[in-house]
Amino acid sequence: MKTVSYLETDTLGFYGDFGGAYVPELLRENVENLDRAFRSYCFTESFERDFTSLLNDYVGRPTPLYLAKRFSEKFGCPVYFKREDLCHTGAHKINNTIGQILLAKHMGKTDIVAETGAGQHGVATATVCALMGLNCIVYMGEKDIERQAPNVQRMKMLGAKVVPATSGSKTLKDATNEAIRHWINHTDAYYLIGSVVGPHPYPEMVAYFQSVISKEIGDQLIAKTGNRNPTKVIACVGGGSNAAGAFYHYYDQPEVELIAVEAAGLGIHSGKSAATSVLGSPGVLHGSFTLLMQDLGGQVIEPHSISAGLDYPGIGPLHAHTISTGRTKSFAVTDEEALEAALECSRLEGIIPALESAHALAVLHQIALTPNDCVIINLSGRGDKDMNTYQSEIQLQTDES
Amino acid sequence: MNPFYKTLKQVSIFTQAGFPKLESLSDQLINLQESGVDFIEIGIPFSDPMADGPVIQHTSSIALENGMTLDLLFRQLTKVRDQITVPLVLMGYLNPVLQFGLGNFLGKCQELNIASLILPDLSYELYSARYAKVFQAYDVPLTFLITPATDDERVKKIATACRESFVYLVGQTSITGNGYLIDEAKQARYRELKALCGKTPLFLGFGIDSPQKRDQGFQECDGVIIGTAYLKSLAEGTSETFLENTIGLPTLIPPQKHR
């Protein structure tokens, strides 16, 4: 795999100004061991073979690149959906958990710990732990346990222990704190992080495992259109793993516009938002120097999004770097716009998207498109887990109108 | 002169600025000094204290709810500063410090004669590569953490970097407030670490919750740092007894072994 400049980190793990491993000495050995194992194992033929075969036969890759005809008509240019929603367990998250579980096994680990927001990463982790016969503990914010109940049940059925995170905003940020604390207390556990966040080498590693998405997009697009490059790639950003995967091979193709979509919640400046790249400033959270939502005193602000997977006050350092250098453009979509886009996608294409992915779809209404455009939307997940929210929120809106 | 260097064993207490009340800090500093502590660590509250257990998570969030900020902390310290003669250490996660402005922060620390800073999520490597110049401009010494697992070469480097302050030994790899057993195997490693630190004082912390543990800590290290157990007693209103029992009298301290 060719390394491109935007994806390069320095020896301390910085993408430009962002990244690094801001961890207490207590985690130092863990992080160093992880880095060593990642570099010595994940670029070998044996890893490649096992990773690819699991992605193909177990996850169901390659996922289709689908030309969404009615969307294309509506927006006046070809719009393709990269169907990560068709992955086993219903989201892109499993690409990463397959990669990391192989690494964990290679390192001789038997206990896996993870955090989860929407529950998709928790399910994907519980799944690969079951597959490999490893113990699994998932920390999940108490608030998320409520709003993503089906995923909690799935994790339990798969044999994972789900532990509620009861501190702070009781969402993804706090689940991440708890998972890190667990890792400090159990240094022999493997921490299977769910996005391109956390201390180096996690952001680099997760982006690498997710890069299968853009690799496939290139191959599929050239087969369909004769051209490897679209004009725009659009993905939602919570921590940023599906976006990093969808953008990966396009970072050094300047003619491809990269569009990251964040959750504006009730509105960017409503005080109830998760639009990190607009509201955020540089700071340190969860082991890396990145953009994060914080007050003037450096206390992290509790974000809000209707979508549990985007309800995070930071973004991965790769995104902080590419957004602040202008390579990636960021947009923000409100709860309401996301709900409308979810309904639109369901009615026009017969696909119920995850609330997170609905944010990516909604941005089509915000950007200027011409017939010469060729747009890829990374449809990161399916909407099964969000049916409760859809039912109550969309019902409410039709009642009102 | 390194203010943390003494021939007698030392006890340090970690307290949380803004806990239990917004204005508690001054009285606590005076009280701790009177009860005989050798130096005091003042915790800067942070919303996401990833290396802390439930007690310090709680005191930290109460302090924030009370309205504690670095700005206010410095104002409170300025008022009480001339009444405090024991060394003062500030301890906190890096983010609030960065937002205050590292230069501003260090300037304030220098002005207030802060004896050392502990910023647990700033590693020795990051410090050396990215921040050392600023720190050196203000001449406020840093204290780095080590654990029993820290390799010998690193311990030596860290001890050299901390030669004007001390090295903080986290006695077992765990978050704060997990009292752990100090067995012979641990003592043996602490002994090695003490030797590797050379002249730089070495203090043991993160799990000292009883006079017995304190005495065990005294065996190999230059002293102990108590945080969670003290804050717990503070929350329960039993801090006076706790301090009496824990700080004890220097004459009761067992003679040094293995030196």
Ligand SMILES: Cc1ncc(COP(=O)(O)O)c(C=O)c1O
């Ligand atoms: C379907 C889906 N999309 C996106 C995300 C956001 O994560 P990331 O930004 O890492 O892709 C999640 C997280 O749970 C998710 O479940």
